[in-house]
Amino acid sequence: MAAPIVVYPPAPGGGRKVTAHGETLGVAYGLVDVIEFLRRAGLDIATLDLYDEDLIDWRGGSPEVWGPRAGG
Template identity: 60%
Template structure:
């Protein structure tokens, strides 16, 4: 079984935004792809833009990927 992606973007919350977690550490609440990219850059991933659609790096849970509106 392949290992899980190190970055998880959780389902949209009832108030909007998605929690972003890297290896069990909460990076923040994203309201756009730009937020996710900034969180990942702050975590040391300079090529964050290319990682968003790479399932080896990012798992999008619940809802559609790149969708941040309230659930």
């Protein structure tokens, strides 16, 4: 079974699209954004494991990969 949440590879300008069950939640520029999107989608962020591969499919890099940042 595929993970219900997908965090796509970083875009050339930075940020990663986040979807849940195929519905776009937004573009995240860091883990705080991902957590907020998932909170708004109704997940319990107190027990959330961002490394749970059954929950989140991190495509194009781990939770530490976000692409280019302004100024460097």
